Amino acid sequence: MAGVTLSRWTMSYFAAALVALVAAEVLMATGFGYPAAALRGAETLLVVHLVAIGWLSLLMLGALFQFVPVLVAKPLHSDRVAGAVLLGLLAGLSALAAGFLHLAGVVTVDLPFFPAAAALLGVSFALAIFTLGRTLETAVSPGLPVRFVTVGLISLAATVMFGIIFAGVLGGGVEATLFLEIAAAGVPVHAVTGLGGWLTFTAMGVSYRLFAMFMLAPELDRASSRWVHRLGAAALGVTVVGGGAAAAAGASLTGVLAAAGIPGLAALVLYGFDVVHLYRGRLRRNMELNSRMAICALASLAAAVTLSLVTVVLGVFEEHVGAIVFLVAFGWLTGLGLAKLYKIVAFLTWLECYGPVLGKTATPRVQDLADERRAWPWFVAFFMSSWLGTAALLLSSASMFRVATAALAIATVGIVVQFVRARRLIDVTNDLRFPPGARRPRLFLSISH
C-alpha cells in the first residue's frame, strides 16, 4: 500500500531488545559484573554491552526504522536491510559476549570471538547508519529532530569505530602502537559518544517530536532548542576529535572531557527548559502513562547531571562513575524507552490490526489496547528500583545492588507483560476486539500492509 510506513521489523527489534534487557538485569541480580567484579572487568563489560547494544541500541534502531520515515514523511530507504541488520547485530553481540566470557575464563574454547564481533557489529551498524542516513537525506526541509538524529548516527559511527579498535586489541590481532594507545585510554570517549551521543542525543531529538505528538504540545524549533543541538553537537565533536587525538597521543583526557562537558552541560540545561515548555504547553491536560513516566526518566537525567557535577567538584567522580552510568542507562534511557514503548507498541499494534478496517466499522482507540491502572505500579517499581540501584552503587553496597536489580528485573518483566497484553489485544473489549476484516497481530513480527 503506497504511503504506509509501517516497519515490518520494528516489533522484532523491540522483542530482542527486551530479552537482552531482562537478561542483563538477571545477570546483575545474580552478582555478575560490577560491583562484585571490577568496573573494567570482562564480566562487567559483558553486562555493559548487553545493555548498550542488546537493549538500548536495538531499541533505538527499531524505533528509528519506524520513526525516521515519519520525520521525513518518506518511506524507509530499505526495510529488508532492517531485518539483516537485526540478525547481524544479534550474531555480533553473541560473539562479543563469548569473547568476554572467554576473557573471564568461563568459555574455554579458543575461537576468534572478538574479530568476529568486530566484523559483524561493524558491518551491521554501518548498514543501519547507511539506511537511516539515506532516508534522512530525503527530508525536504530537515526539522530539528532530523538534525539531532543525524548527529546521533555520526556518534554511533564514532562509537563503533572505537569499539572495533578495542575488539582488535582484545582479540590480539591489532598490535600497532597507535591502536594500543587508543585502546588503553579511549574507553571514556567510547562511553561518552555511545551513551551521550548515540543514545542520549538521539533520544533527546526524538523526544521533541514524541512529546509534541503524544501530548498535543507545540512543535519546538525555537532558539533554545536550536542551541541544544549546536552545543550538544559541539560537545560530541570535541569528545570524538579531541578525545581520539589525546588517546592516540597517550595524553590525558581530562582537559578534553572538561572542554566537552561545558557545552554538553549547557545543552542539557536548555533541553530541560524546552521539555518544561512542552509539558506546560500541552493541550492534552490529562497526561497518559507514557508522558507521566517520561517525567521520571527526565528527573533521572537531571539527577545524573547533578551527581556528575557534585562528584567532579568533590573530586570523587571516578569513584562514582559506575553509579552515574547506571543512572543514565536505567533511570534515564531505559525508563524513557519503556515509557515510550508502552505507547508505541499499542499504536503499532492498532495500525496492524485495525488500520485496514478504519471507516468501515467501529474500532477501539489506541489507548483501549492498554490498561494504565494495571501498568503503572510496574513502572513505579521500575523507577524506584533504578534509583535504589544507583544509591547502592554510591554506597558501595553490593548486596543492596543485587536486591535493587532483582526488583528491576521483576518490574521489567511486569512491564513486558503489559506489552504482550497489548499485542494480544487482551484489554480490548470483546465487542471491538476483532471486527470483520481486522487482522490478528503476531507477537514479534509486524504485518506489513
Next chain:
Amino acid sequence: MTAALEQQVRDALRLVLDPELGENIVDLGLIYDVAVSGDGAVKVTMTTTTPGCPAAEYLREGVSNCVLAVAGVAAAEVTLTYEPMWTPARMSAAAQGRLRGA
C-alpha cells in the same frame, strides 16, 4: 441538493475516529474541504495531525470508504495535504474541551 449531500458526508465522517486522539476527524479539524458535484462525485481534502503519520494512508482510505457508504454518493476522491499544516487550534471547541479534560 449538493449542500444537503455535503452535510450528509460531513455527518458520516464524524464516525471516523483518529485512533490516537479518539476524537472524530471532523471535530479535530482534519477535514479541510468537502466538494460535491451534481453527479454525486465527492472530493474530500484532508490532513493528519503530523506529516508522515503511519496512520495517514489508513485514514485516507477510511474516509474514502465512509464517503462511498453515504446514499447518493457516486464516487469519492480523497486527497491528503499538509498545506496548511494542522495545528491543535483547528479543533472544534468541544474537541479541545474534551482533550483538556474539561
